[in-house]
Amino acid sequence: MLGKNLMGVLHSSFSRDEVIGWDIEEIDIRKEDDSVGKIEALRPEVVIHLAAYTDVDGCESDKERAFAVNAEGTKHAVLAASKCRAKMIYLSTDYVFDGEKREPYSESDPPHPLNVYGHSKLKGEQYVQEGVSDFLIIRTQWLYGPFGKNFVDSILRQAGEKKTLSIVDDQTGSPTYTIDLAEAICELIQVDARGIFHVANSEICTWYAFGQAILKFSGVNRVRVLPMSSKELGRPAARPSYSALNCQKLKKETGRTMRPWSEALKDYLAAYRQPPADPADK
Ligand SMILES: NC(=O)c1ccc[n+]([C@@H]2O[C@H](COP(=O)([O-])OP(=O)(O)OC[C@H]3O[C@@H](n4cnc5c(N)ncnc54)[C@H](OP(=O)(O)O)[C@@H]3O)[C@@H](O)[C@H]2O)c1
Numbered sequence: 001m002l003g004k005n006l007m008g009v010l011h012s013s014f015s016r017d018e019v020i021g022w023d024i025e026e027i028d029i030r031k032e033d034d035s036v037g038k039i040e041a042l043r044p045e046v047v048i049h050l051a052a053y054t055d056v057d058g059c060e061s062d063k064e065r066a067f068a069v070n071a072e073g074t075k076h077a078v079l080a081a082s083k084c085r086a087k088m089i090y091l092s093t094d095y096v097f098d099g100e101k102r103e104p105y106s107e108s109d110p111p112h113p114l115n116v117y118g119h120s121k122l123k124g125e126q127y128v129q130e131g132v133s134d135f136l137i138i139r140t141q142w143l144y145g146p147f148g149k150n151f152v153d154s155i156l157r158q159a160g161e162k163k164t165l166s167i168v169d170d171q172t173g174s175p176t177y178t179i180d181l182a183e184a185i186c187e188l189i190q191v192d193a194r195g196i197f198h199v200a201n202s203e204i205c206t207w208y209a210f211g212q213a214i215l216k217f218s219g220v221n222r223v224r225v226l227p228m229s230s231k232e233l234g235r236p237a238a239r240p241s242y243s244a245l246n247c248q249k250l251k252k253e254t255g256r257t258m259r260p261w262s263e264a265l266k267d268y269l270a271a272y273r274q275p276p277a278d279p280a281d282k
Pocket residue numbers: 001002003023024027028029030049050051052053054069073091092093094121139140141142143144148
């Protein structure tokens with residue numbers, strides 16, 4: 001999801017043959033010799049590592065795969081970056097935090113993951129910090145965009161099928177548009193930023209409020225939206241009840257203020273998504 005948008009943004013900022021993108025068909029990050037060798041052969045100046053096992057609930061039942069991809073896979077990317085003396089960029093998550101803080105997390109707050117996905121991504125962060133001196137760890141959250149399975153599309157699809165939707169109202173964060181995130185990553189590269197950075201659209205909401213906004217901005221008013229608790233939803237992985245990210249460091253480093261999530265959402269819907277059909281018309 002993020003990778004395709006990032007490739008688009010990087011291709012408009014650097015020459016096309018300077019930026020090479022690989023997916024799992026070209027490189028399986030779990031295989032050490034193969035992935036290190038392939039990256040090394042390119043002699044890159046920057047390695048941007050987005051590959052991950054991102055199914056948060058799936059990670060609970062397949063811990064081995066979560067750590068093989070998210071932790072050991074990252075170790076292999078780090079090894080390659082280190083051999084090439086390249087800058088290492090790693091995408092991480094708000095799920096490294098437990099949500100107890102109740103105000104936006106800054107980069108220096110101690111992580112304490114609640115689920116396997118968060119633990120595996122945090123292990124990846126540790127490999128990055130131990131393995132290279134020139135690194136960028138970018139923690140982000142609640143992504144949606146034109147190229148992947150995401151919450152916005154899921155709500156629009158369900159609105160075309162149901163009259164009532166129940167959405168969790170006890171998890172707070174900031175929905176983040178992959179194009180806005182890709183632009184911020186590109187700027188961090190251009191200013192040669194180093195260290196950990198939090199990047200998310202500004203202003204906070206719950207998934208319930210986000211769902212309501214998706215329907216409102218799409219002109220759907222026939223669907224009733226009801227709040228529910230995470231306990232009622234009963235997903236396998238525990239999620240932090242509050243994981244907003246403080247993005248002041250990004251602003252200080254690049255001058256960029258991330259726009260409010262509601263503005264980004266309007267842009268996404270206008271550019272990429274049709275309002276769902278009324279089920280009564282089907
Ligand atoms: N989505 C979010 O809300 C969110 C929030 C915070 C942080 N992040 C982080 O941001 C990054 C990008 O997320 P995203 O949502 O764009 O994820 P995504 O759409 O799931 O993309 C991850 C990609 O990694 C690939 N992959 C999986 N295992 C691999 C392997 N062994 N070797 C090489 N590639 C492999 C996946 O291929 P398959 O699809 O074929 O498995 C997929 O193309 C990830 O590092 C993620 O942890 C995401």
